[in-house]
Amino acid sequence: MDDSQEKIKKKSIQIAEKFRQTIRSEQMDFWLLLSIILLVGMGTMMVFSASSAAAYRLSTSSSAYTILTKQILFAVGGTIIMLIIANWGDYKLLSRFSIPLYVVSIILLILVLLIGSVYNNAKRWLNIGVEFQPSEVFKIALIFFLAYVFSRPGLAFKAQRLMGLVIYFVPAVLGLLLIAAQPHMSCVVICLFVLGVMMIMGKVRMPTYIALIILAGLFVLGLILITKYFPNVFDSDKFSLTYIVDRIKLFFDKESSGEVDNYQIEQSLYAIGSGGLFGRGFGQGVQKYMYLPEPYNDFIFSILAEELGFVGVTIVICLFALFIFRGYKIAVNAPDRLGSLLATGITSLIAIQVIMNLAVVSKSMPVTGISLPLFSYGGTSLVILMAAMGVLLNISKQSHYNKF
């Protein structure tokens, strides 16, 4: 009797120990990984559906599968890179390259202004062997840079005080100005959000904020004065301020629904609305036939809403919610400040982009070109994002918490 009881006890202890080891073990966050894979998978599927319409339009390009093939290639490549970084990489090691990475990204931003190719009145793309948007690199570089600054002992102490304005704020603003010059205002907004979040999580002290408010006040005052005395300065339609004002005006201008930009958003609403509860069925969307600009990119979610209905919308939004929750969970459970800041930055970056994209396509905010992260078609940007996901997973792997 005693023997058998003893055996059971021992066995129980063994099981508990194993379980404990499992959950504390060096594994990646299960839910995060799951949401990433599902999102990329669904994204690729939708890209296929949307691109079939585009292929139909571009009768010159070979087949409907061109875009799909590319997307699958980048999705698989990105996943491999993500898993490599997650398993065998070390974010602490990577963060040592934060400053060089940031410098490189600034150089790329300068390069794009010099030799970038122009699409839709904006210079965003750089072709150096591979074609990519340096602003995508910059976003990640900014997160690494800020995480480094706010986690490195000594440096963080200075950064948290007024000195920080010189240490990180000026370099950050430099990058933002370069992006604004493209112009790529949505990216500026995203970077500002990430910057703000990182500053708060980096425990920046009050004087910095006060100083920033004063600086912002002066800046606005300056703008007003310049506009008043040199009214011609902002006439160039490339200048970002008028560009933003126009966008906002357009958003509130309900009458001009025939105008180009409101036309886009109206088309997006047609797509979303006609999806109904269950959608037209995968591949059965009509709005992707050139009614929607870039159906596989910025407006891919509209296509999803049209084809998979509110059910599909709910699933994808839940997946993103899961991602965001797990991302911040990683941040709070990170083994050190660096990991925490990196996780916060990367999660916030994804979150703000998702929110902005969904808000744009559902006409909840002014139109701005912004893709749905992990979901939209995108070659290099997807790879860059997946690398960031690798970092996030790597952080989770190095921390001890319940990964299920």
Place this chain on the structure above:
Amino acid sequence: MEKKELKRKIKETFTYKSEDVHPGTRWKTYLLCIILLTVLCALLVRFAYLQIIKGEEYQEKAYQQQNSWRTISADRGTITDRNGNVLAVSIAANIVTIDPYVIRNTDKNNPGYKEKVAGGLSSILDVEYDEILEMISAKKSRYKVVAEKVDISVGDEVEKWIKDKKIKGVYVDEDSVRYYPNGRLASHLIGITGKDDQGLLGGIESTFDKYLSGTPGRIITAVDVYGNELPYDEVTRLDPVNGYDVVMTIDATIQKMVEEELKNAIDTYGAQRGGTIVVMKPETAEILAMASYPDYDLNDPYAKPDSIQDDNWNGHTTQDVQTLYATVWRNKALVDTYEPGSTFKSITSAIGLEENLITATSPVSDAPYSLAGWTIHCWRKNGDHGNETFEEAVKNSCNPVFSKLAVEKIGIPCYYRYIKAFGFNDKTGIELEGEAGSIFHSNPTDIDLAVTAFGQRIQITPIQLATAYCAIANGGYLRTPLIVKEVVNSDGLVIKKYNENTVRQVISGSTSKTLLSILEQVVADGTGSNAYVAGYRVTGKTGTSETLTTDTDGRYIVSFCGIAPADNPELVILVVLDHPTVGSASGGRQAAPVAGNLFDKILTYMEVERRYTDLDDENMMVKSYVPKIVGMTVKDAADLLGKKGFSFTLADADGDYDTTIVTEQIPAPNTYINSNSKVIIYTKENPVKFTVTVPKLIGMTLQEANDLLSELGLNMKADNIGVVISQSIEPGTKVEKGSVITITLENNDTEAFG
């Protein structure tokens, strides 16, 4: 011990927290997470709103955008008269539409395309270049009509241009144009089609639009933004359903006679405000003709009316359209009210007879009738008609008799009950829009009744009076006037039939008969004698009423409303002339002859057998001496002959009546012959005379002989009625046209003239 260890370990496992290496940021991070998730949740709600609540609306909009259509207009139904003569018909045409999106998008890749399309279209169609450019830049609509109702040949030209130049975004589809083969004929009854005038003009085109218009078809294509058809959708063509045909009750031939007669009368009597004629079939209350003047050309409805002086006439301005409504577009028979005057005495008589308050032979007095400080006199200035029978009072149109009858015998309640029964308080219900209502005293007093009794100080529409006369004619049944016989589809199947609709019986059949015989006297030997037609027992009543206008001359409305033949009424004709200025205004002198001519022509056309009466024969016995007209101009000769009751034929006419001199006449001057004879006039020196062979007349009646001889161009002299027993010139003899043949008759069979 081990138990405790185990418990601790398990507890530690599930409540494990890593060492807090981030003091102060943990809650901030969770707060951020909650904020972001809340926003995400709000977006989910936004999607729920868009997809579930607004879903259908957007679906509809998307459908409209994706499935663009161009309409193919349906062929509008044909309008015919009762015999199938076409009055309005649709002719195939083309409509040219453009798709601004397609053109704009093509223009993006191919600059100058917009201008090319606009240039090409404006050179073929009658549309301005700038106007087309403007249509191309229209943002809100998928299709813009560039030109509709274009000729097929023009449409073909556009199609050829599209093919040759490989034009995208321009389409040529079927359309139709309305054409009225008879121009002005029945213009007020048919009316015109058109968006702005729908329902206002009140013709068949608008009243029966729901039957005529049909359902337009559509060409539906699912298209992308460039107008390219989508891969999985086929072009759907929904064929138009053509409109139904409307068969009217009017007879185009009668309508034509009526319109000509009306125009003649208006010219002859200088009727400044035109006039109207209504011709109805009393048995069914079908309208055989309804004319109103001035009229307009259905194929050019916006043309400037002749009476209007306006150099800036455009026809489509608000003011011009108002003018058109007030003048040529106005169907006076329906839309205008007038004071019926003495024609209304028939109604008063009908009430008196029906209520057994009076008979044809009742003795009445035409003495002035005083009432409430007013005195009603007879129209005759030099003394009234004194004591007479009621029949004579109708014949002489004595106002006091009717006032007295109405006030003293009928009384207000009874009189107005009949007014209502005759339908004067209601619209007749004719299937034409725009019918006006009547005006009667709302709280009538005796004096109101006294003047109403002879048709003054009341306003009714011509159609109301004609309808009431139909009731008098058909044995007392008030029926809704019919303008449409039936609506048929293109296969000839009757969709809707308009049968006679009896509203009520107003008077009895015997009253109807009595009244007709009284009214016959009006025409035979009374104020309406100018409406007399030999062989057709015309009955009726004249009317002359003052209008409230202050025109110094022609402030009268003269009218005649007649029924014929009295023994079996086939027609009711109402003639109303507004503001006659030539001659003194008189229904008897001005309106009655018009009605007489129309009864003669229409009843002949309808092949109603003439049945001559003693009166007809007696009229034929009237003889005169043929005047000497040789040496006169033709015009003077015609006037002189006309005065004597003769008619004439110009045998070798050419040249002007004013200058041509009569060289010879047959019969010779001073021949004493029947005054309805026809004198043959020659105007050439030593003319070649026309000869005819004398027929055998023995055994014929006077009328038969008369008809036969006048057909041959011969004249007749007879002193008796009855059957021909001898003739002055033997049958088979060749005589000159116009020669007189004396016949002897024996009146041995009086029944023959019943």
